[in-house]
Amino acid sequence: MDRLSSVLSAFRPKATSVTSLRFSRQREHLSLSSDSSYWLYMISGELALTAKGNSQTELKEGDGVWLASGQNMDVSLADERPFETSILICEFDFGTKALNPLLDLEWQWIKVEKDDGIAQQLLPLNALLLAESLQPRCGSQVIVERLAEAYLVQMLRQFIQTQKIQLGLLAGLSDIRLARAIVAIHEQPQQAWQVASLAEEAGMSRSVFSGLFKKTMGMTPMAYLTSWRMRLAAQRIKNGDRNLAILSDQLGYQSEAAFRRMFKKVIGVTPGAIGR
DSSP states (O other), X not given: OOTTHHHHTTSOOEXXXXXXXXXXXXXXXXXXXXXXXXXXXXXXXXXEEEETTSOEEEEETTOEEEESSOOEEEEEESSSOGGGOEEEEEEEEOOOTTTOGGGOOSSSEEEEOTTSHHHHHHHHHHHHHHHHHHSOOTTHHHHHHHHHHHHHHHHHHHHHHTTOOOSSHHHHHHSHHHHHHHHHHHHOTTSOOOHHHHHHHHTSOHHHHHHHHHHHHSSOHHHHHHHHHHXXXXXXXXXXXXXXXXXXXXXXXXXXXXXXXXXXXXXXXOHHHHHO
């Protein structure tokens, strides 16, 4: 399995809505659910988005920004004619931020400028997405949602290939050596992995591997192994897999009691609470 698919097979994105928004005033307020991830694309005009804590990003026509999770934002328009400013908003159910490791981002916003190489790679899909969403026809809703999902996967692929993200899982997957160890964890979470065996997968010495892994991923290899196992368990429980004895064995735990203790420590709630 390839680097990105090893994650997306467990945490699959689903487009829940794709809408275009045309502004009517110089200053607006945009409320985006914290339970969803978003891709915002400037169709026309210019604006500045300001979130809590004064985090700000400016978008010009052709620019886009990915939000790992939505938030309330103030919108300031650069053009004195607000009606000429419009934005495409793609909303995704990508699992909760607490469970999906792809949403562990150092930066809340990942901006892609019009002239960025990533934007150029996305142009064909972008043209299709805009055409279907701005001029809806028979079956457009289904087509738009699938296009948005393909767009997101292509964008994440470009983030990895261009090493745009410097910390976290996407950064780890951007390093081909670390990626080999990470994919091994993803594909075989039941294995009794140790730092030495993961370093061997990466083709590196134990000390160099450990140092690079922690610097890039923000945690030790064994901490990531535990985190992945517990997040995978939570995802499976949410999807209806309630047999904890079998689940704990599938994730490398010799006793259900040990699995339950680690689950509560990492996820913050009991397996039963997730399953309700």
